[in-house]
Amino acid sequence: MVLSGHMTKNMVATRCLTVMMQVLLKQQYFLLFFFFFVRFVSLCLALVQLQHKAITLTRDEIQTAVSHTDLDKMWQRDLKPLLVTRYPSSEGSQAVQNHIKATIGSLGAGWEVTEDKFRAQTPYGPLPFTNLIATLNPSAKRRLVLACHFDSKYYPPQWHGREFLGATDSAVPCAMLLELARALDEELKAQKNSSSKLTLQLIFFDGEEALFHWGPNDSLYGSRHLAQKMASTPHPAGATDTNQLHGIDLFVLLDLLGAPSPHFGNQFASTTTWLSKLQNIEKRLHSMNHLLDHPSSVQYFWPDRSVGIIEDDHLPFLRRGVRVLHLIPSPFPSVWHTFHDDEQNLDRSAIQNLNKIFQVFVLEYLNTRPVVPSDTSSTSEPLTQEAP
Numbered sequence: 001m002v003l004s005g006h007m008t009k010n011m012v013a014t015r016c017l018t019v020m021m022q023v024l025l026k027q028q029y030f031l032l033f034f035f036f037f038v039r040f041v042s043l044c045l046a047l048v049q050l051q052h053k054a055i056t057l058t059r060d061e062i063q064t065a066v067s068h069t070d071l072d073k074m075w076q077r078d079l080k081p082l083l084v085t086r087y088p089s090s091e092g093s094q095a096v097q098n099h100i101k102a103t104i105g106s107l108g109a110g111w112e113v114t115e116d117k118f119r120a121q122t123p124y125g126p127l128p129f130t131n132l133i134a135t136l137n138p139s140a141k142r143r144l145v146l147a148c149h150f151d152s153k154y155y156p157p158q159w160h161g162r163e164f165l166g167a168t169d170s171a172v173p174c175a176m177l178l179e180l181a182r183a184l185d186e187e188l189k190a191q192k193n194s195s196s197k198l199t200l201q202l203i204f205f206d207g208e209e210a211l212f213h214w215g216p217n218d219s220l221y222g223s224r225h226l227a228q229k230m231a232s233t234p235h236p237a238g239a240t241d242t243n244q245l246h247g248i249d250l251f252v253l254l255d256l257l258g259a260p261s262p263h264f265g266n267q268f269a270s271t272t273t274w275l276s277k278l279q280n281i282e283k284r285l286h287s288m289n290h291l292l293d294h295p296s297s298v299q300y301f302w303p304d305r306s307v308g309i310i311e312d313d314h315l316p317f318l319r320r321g322v323r324v325l326h327l328i329p330s331p332f333p334s335v336w337h338t339f340h341d342d343e344q345n346l347d348r349s350a351i352q353n354l355n356k357i358f359q360v361f362v363l364e365y366l367n368t369r370p371v372v373p374s375d376t377s378s379t380s381e382p383l384t385q386e387a388p
């Protein structure tokens with residue numbers, strides 16, 4: 001009986017062990033299947049993003065698109081309110097944030113504007129920061145992101161009497177994004193209502209500038225925080241396999257814009273196609289006489305000219321695998337980080353030209369054609385054929 005009892009216990013134990021092994025094995029297979037499924041889903045999304053094809057607008061569509069942009073309106077409505085001292089936690093910073101929120105909130109396309117508020121340790125102690133994120137259709141899976149930083153560089157009290165306004169750095173890029181949203185309001189509204197899986201997102205970063213001395217812990221406060229937050233936020237809502245960073249097709253960062261004759265070199269082989277697209281749009285607009293002070297010898301975009309990586313708000317996104325187009329001139333404007341970076345030294349023609357180029361780029365990337373008024377239609381043929 002004792003032996004038999006032992007045998008029974010052993011048999012039961014063996015059976016239990018076998019069942020447990022089978023369950024574990026099944027769980028392992030399940031986990032393995034789940035792991036590959038998750039990888040498969042995120043790879044599918046990445047593949048769709050990589051294979052995205054932009055359209056090419058016809059001459060009439062380009063004519064219609066660029067007729068909506070207005071440099072004087074941009075100057076008065078968007079740029080002037082941004083040309084104030086606006087370092088993190090300053091009164092000017094709050095006023096600029098209010099202006100950005102009110103401007104985007106007043107548009108007909110119906111943007112969702114959210115704030116990413118946080119505190120970070122700085123050389124002057126903990127300070128509050130706020131990033132602003134405007135999303136045209138928050139439920140769309142994929143996003144074209146356009147970004148700029150709205151803070152101005154802080155100069156300590158010994159400089160009192162001189163105010164650093166950071167016109168190119170980066171009041172103009174932020175005003176350009178507001179003007180783009182205003183000028184393309186009708187087109188973006190239609191794009192949003194088309195149930196496209198792709199949408200446009202505008203990001204206005206706080207705290208790009210170093211407060212004391214540029215370094216990994218004293219710079220890029222806003223972009224470091226937001227990239228981390230997006231990486232841990234499921235997207236679309238409820239997703240277990242993808243986060244907000246996976247949703248970004250392309251992260252386009254605008255910085256140091258507004259000086260004459262900008263040259264944009266190529267920092268990233270992974271986005272050469274899109275820099276070439278900008279070059280192509282520049283050529284098309286030039287041939288249609290839509291660009292001011294832009295003789296044939298002038299060229300802004302240089303996809304074949306490599307330039308070194310420049311530290312900026314794209315880095316926290318780039319390091320997490322996001323594809324980046326960094327639209328910063330090389331060399332930097334001569335007024336960079338001087339008190340001459342002000343309204344008087346801005347080049348109106350270059351700003352207007354870039355506005356037109358960026359607006360056509362956004363429409364073509366989003367596959368959105370402006371509605372051409374019937375009395376202006378002359379041809380529906382694209383000006384040139386090109387790679388996507």
Ligand SMILES: [Zn+2]
Pocket residue numbers: 153169209337
């Ligand atoms: Zn700067």
